[in-house]
Amino acid sequence: MISILYALGPIFLLIIIGFAVKRKELIAPTFWEPAEALTYYIFFPALLLQTTANADIGELEVGPMAFAIVSSMLLVCALVVKAKSALGVDGPSFTSVFQGSVRFNTYVGIAAISSLWGEPGLTLIAIAISFAVPLVNVLCVIVMETYGDSPHRKDGPPELVKLSKAVFKNPLILACLLGLLLNGLDLTLPPILKPLIEILARASLPVGLLCVGAGLHLRAIKQAGQVVVMTNMVKLVGLPLICLAVCYGVGVEGLTRDMAVFFCGLPTATSSYILARKMGGNAEVMSGIITMTTLGAMVTLPLILLLLNLL
Numbered sequence: 001m002i003s004i005l006y007a008l009g010p011i012f013l014l015i016i017i018g019f020a021v022k023r024k025e026l027i028a029p030t031f032w033e034p035a036e037a038l039t040y041y042i043f044f045p046a047l048l049l050q051t052t053a054n055a056d057i058g059e060l061e062v063g064p065m066a067f068a069i070v071s072s073m074l075l076v077c078a079l080v081v082k083a084k085s086a087l088g089v090d091g092p093s094f095t096s097v098f099q100g101s102v103r104f105n106t107y108v109g110i111a112a113i114s115s116l117w118g119e120p121g122l123t124l125i126a127i128a129i130s131f132a133v134p135l136v137n138v139l140c141v142i143v144m145e146t147y148g149d150s151p152h153r154k155d156g157p158p159e160l161v162k163l164s165k166a167v168f169k170n171p172l173i174l175a176c177l178l179g180l181l182l183n184g185l186d187l188t189l190p191p192i193l194k195p196l197i198e199i200l201a202r203a204s205l206p207v208g209l210l211c212v213g214a215g216l217h218l219r220a221i222k223q224a225g226q227v228v229v230m231t232n233m234v235k236l237v238g239l240p241l242i243c244l245a246v247c248y249g250v251g252v253e254g255l256t257r258d259m260a261v262f263f264c265g266l267p268t269a270t271s272s273y274i275l276a277r278k279m280g281g282n283a284e285v286m287s288g289i290i291t292m293t294t295l296g297a298m299v300t301l302p303l304i305l306l307l308l309n310l311l
Contacts, residue, residue, distance in 0.1 A: 004305045007115045011108065011209060012298045018213020036211040036270075039107070042107065043204035045175035046197045047110065048126045052179025053122035053189065061129055064247075065256040069128060070135060072243035072264055077120075077139055084147075091147035091225055096272075098143045100231040100289035101239070103136055104199050104266040107208035108294070113262065114205065114256065117255060124259045130176040130265075132214040133167070141274060148280030187197065216294060217269045220287035228288040231268075235293050236300040240265035258308045265304045267293035 021027055080101050084094050106129055112241045113121040168174075182188070189197060214215040219227055243264040268290050 002310075004302045006300075008112055008302055008305075010109045012116060013218075014111075014206060014209035015108075015213035015294065015298075016273060018210035019216045020213075021210070022214035032211060032214045034205055036215075039208045039211060041171050043076060043207060044106070045171040046200035047122075047204040048129070048175040048233055049179045050197050050201050051119065051122040052126045052176050053182040055119060055126075055179075055183060061252065061254075063255045063261045064250055064252040065124060065128070066131055066142055067250060068243055068246045068252050068257075068260045069132060069263060072239060072246050072260075073132070073135065073139075075165050076101055076239050080234065087227065087230070090282075092149045092280055092282040093227060093285050095140075095144050095147050095279075096145075096276055096283075096286040096289060097227060097231050099140050099272040099275065099281070099286065100228075100268045100293065101234045103140065103272050104132070104263065105212065105269045105294070106133075107205075107212050108297065109263060111205045111296075112266075113259065116262075116305070117259065120255060121233055121259055124256065125263060126176045126179065126301045128259070128263055128272070130173050130180075130222055133170060133173055140272075144275065144279040144281060149180070154170075154213065212270065212294065214278040215273075215289050216291045218291060220284060221292050222288075225285075227285060227289075228292050232296050233290050235268060235289075236265055236296050240300075258305075261308060262301065264302060265297070265301055267297040 022029070022032065077098070080098055087094065087097065087275055089097065106125075110122065114126045117124075123282060186195065240261045244257075244261045247253075252260060270290055274285060274288050274289060275281065276283045
C-alpha cells in the first residue's frame with residue numbers, strides 16, 4: 001500500500017496544488033484555459049507519439065485488453081440507460097449522469113499509469129485512448145441528442161457525423177495513430193524532431209495535472225445533489241469491478257488486466273462539462289460529477305491497485 005501511495009501521491013498533490021493556485025489567484029485566471037489547450041494540442045500528443053513510436057508492442061495483449069474495456073463500458077452504458085426512470089432526474093441531468101459514468105480523464109490516467117507501470121503502461125493507455133475516445137464520444141452525443149435540452153442544441157440533423165469527424169481530428173488519437181504507424185514500419189523520428197518531442201512530452205504531466213486541479217468546483221457537488229454521489233459510485237466502483245469480472249471471464253491477466261481495470265476507474269473527463277453546455281446537458285450537475293469523481297479517485301484508485309495486488 002505504501003508503494004501505491006508513493007506512486008499516486010505526487011499526482012494527487014499536483015491536482016491539489018492546481019486547485020489551490022486557482023482559488024488563491026496566484027496566477028491570472030486567464031492562464032488556465034490556454035494552458036489546458038497547450039497541454040491538449042501539444043504536450044500530451046508529444047508524450048503519446050513518443051511512447052507509441054518507441055514501444056515494444058509485440059508482447060502486450062492489446063486485443064483482450066480492448067475487449068475488456070469496450071465491453072465493460074457498453075454494459076455500464078446500457079445499465080445507466082435502463083435505470084433512467086428509477087433515477088428520478090430530467091433529461092438534461094440524465095445526460096450528465098451518463099457522461100459521468102463512462103468518460104475518463106486522460107490527464108490523470110496517463111500520469112498515474114506512467115508512474116505505476118512505466119513505458120509498457122504508457123503504451124497500453126495510448127492504445128486504449130485511440131479506441132475508447134471515439135467510442136465514448138459517439139455514445140455521449142447519441143445520449144445528448146436523445147435526452148438533452150433541445151432549445152440549447154442547434155436546429156437540424158443530429159451532430160453525430162460532425163462529432164465523428166472531430167473525434168478523428170483529435171490530437172491525442174492522431175498522435176497515437178502516427179506513433180503506431182512509425183512503430184509498425186520500424187521508423188524513427190528525425191534527429192532534430194526526436195529531442196524536441198521528448199522536451200515537449202516532459203511538460204505534459206505537470207501542466208495537465210495542474211489544469212485538472214484548477215478545474216475543480218467544490219460548491220458544484222452540494223448544488224448538484226445525490227445524483228452526483230450515485231454517478232461517483234458507478235464510475236469509480238461499478239465500472240472497474242465490471243471490467244475486472246470481464247477480464248476474468250475472457251482470461252485477461254497480468255499488466256493488461258491491471259491497466260484495463262485501472263483505466264475504467266479513472267475520474268470523469270473535464271471536457272464533459274463543455275459538451276454538457278453545448279448540447280443541452282445539465283452543466284451544474286456535470287461540474288459536480290467531475291469534481292467529486294476527481295476527489296473520490298484519490299481514494300478509490302489506490303484501493304483498486306491494492307485489490308489487484310491481492311488477486
